[in-house]
Amino acid sequence: MSTRRAPSAEDRGKTAERARERILDAAVAEFGAKGYAGARTAGIAARAGVNQQLISYYFGGKQGLLEELRRRRQQAESSMVRPDASFGESVAAYLDAILDHPDWARLVVWQALGDCPFTDAEEGERFAQTRRSTTAKALESIRRRQRDGEVTGEVDPGFALLVAYAVVLSPITMPQFVRDIFGDDPLAPSIRHRLHDQLVKLLGPAGD
Template identity: 35%
Template sequence: MTKDVPARDAEATRRRLLDAATAEFAAYGIAGARVDRIAAEARSNKAQIYHYYGSKDGLFDAVFDEMCRQTLDAVPLDPANLPEYAGRLHDSYAERPWVQRLATWYRLERAGSGVELPVVAESTRAKIRAVEEAQREGVLPARYSPSELLGLVLHLSGFWSSNVPEYDAVSAATSAARRREVVVTAVAALLG
């Protein structure tokens, strides 16, 4: 047996745990998630969760961190074209509906906890700096502060994926293309 086989096995186990945890946390949140269900779905055991991630909260942080990094890599901010950025972010949410569910659980269960995930904090600060620079250069209007403008763009991007089920039911006939168009044109109108 070669030395790298255990590393591959460990990496495969971590991958299965992250995949199972993503589904579990998206469905039940942090408090409702059960490590025994995650371990069973991952064909692992609870001891492995604690070994690799320290705790259920540590596992959630790993899931959330990975989700954020994937989104940042797939949808980099383009301050020169915020409408298209918003459209691409909307597309990302449509393709990965569990992202908004995880973000909702994160907001609900971590608000006021003092827990700050570095990837979220760093990427938010970097985006605000990029918007601020684009405003200074006249690329973006300065009607809103950089953080306000970024927040509005992010919320418009997630508009269709963060509504209550009753709204979703009455807007179900709206096509995917129209949903994207609404996001893009709303951000363009915001920039006026």
């Protein structure tokens, strides 16, 4: 009769990492659907198929989960668009990032509405500084594209950036209007292509 081999430290580590990733995926879905205030660790655990106590063990609770998700989101955004990408390619990359991962986008919207708290004021200020820096870089990118003739110079660069953000996020922030206007699922590939093409035409060089 053979004896059952105890899991190695490596196997235990892999199991723990898989559990952590399931919890994080479930947290994105739960936060995206209900916001931070409405989400419950019991709901996250149920989505992940794990014991609720593991959330406290791995992340220290709901707040720790949110902080880890913020960190990952900032890392993802830093490499979302190639530095040499054209305006059209940049729009496509942002549409893919948002519409391929709608729960992440909903979490961003909840955060923008003030639903996702920070551990303390210092952490909130660090996040705000990062956001302002990212926005400043995006604005400078629009100005550069205007100087290069890639984006129309007929509109204020800040307004052009705001329009781009609004259109790209519209399937998440205004899904009912997108569906009523275009007659399709807001997350459908046809909507993605249509928003991309029309935004590039709208903000492209005058006369194009």
